[in-house]
Amino acid sequence: MLKRPLLRQIARCLDDLFNDTSQITGCFIFTGTGLSRDIISEALSSVISKPGFTVDVNETGAFDDATVQLEYLKEFFPPSIWKDREFEQLRRRIFHWLRGRHRFxxxxxxxALQNGYQHLDKVLNEYVGQMTNIRPADYDGPETISKKIVWPVRGFAFEELDAEMRERIKMISHEYLFSSKLSTDLGENERRYVEYGLARFT
Known part of the structure; x- marks a missing residue:
């Protein structure tokens, strides 16, 4: 018995539904970092006969602008915090360490909410440490934070990288730290870097 992708059967059912009524129009949207355009095209080719029916959209979004990130922070931090003069230093640190993906x-x-908005610089240090095993050196306060905080799962799957990928990350990091330029690409494994949280589509 010939095995066919489940995606093909789902597409066939939806295609029949769309064709049975003039009241419904739609399209298929596939999201995720582990999806192959070739696999999707192959699965749908016998259902949808139009050539070139897939379009790639790579938009993960990111906080690449400090002002935009600040506006987001204001939605969650009380005015008594973000209007305080000391918050300016924290805001700069947040952008420095968490610039990039919205999830960070x-x-x-x-x-910060779990710690009752207390010791925000120390919480930032601990969060960065939990995610990367790096301890920021730009703040070294004596505060103690709650041991009841539930920390997110580590953001980077370093253990999944093979030797070649590790070496490429080292090269890119070194180049960017010393020149602020990125001339080296990720090579053929770029999708895996995205899956492991080390890159994003732009």
């Missing part, structure tokens, strides 16, 4: 800023906010 959102997760930091979640642990």
């Amino acid at each position: 800023t959102a997760e930091y906010i979640s642990v």
Whole structure:
């Protein structure tokens, strides 16, 4: 018995539904970092006969602008905090350490909430440490934070990287730290870097 992808059968059922009524129109949207366009095209080719019917959209979004990130923070931090003059230093640290994927800023906010908005710089240090095993050196306060905080799952799957991927990450990091430029690409494994949380589509 010939095995066919489940995706093909789902597409066939939906295609029949769309064709049976003039009241419904729609399209298929596939999301995720582990999806192959070739696999999707192959699964749908016998259901939808139009050539070139797939379109790639790579938009993960990121906090690449400090002002935009600040506006997001204001939605969750009380005015008494973000209007305080000391918050300016924290805001700069947040952008420095959490710039990039939205999830990093959102997760930091979640642990700040768990700690009752107390010792925000220390919480930031601990969050960065939990995610990367790196301890920021730009703040070294004596505060103690709650042991009841539920920390997010570690953000980077370093243990999944093979030797070649580790070496490429080292090269890219070194180049960016010393020149602020990125001339090296991720090579053929770029999708795996995204899956492991080390890159994003732009």
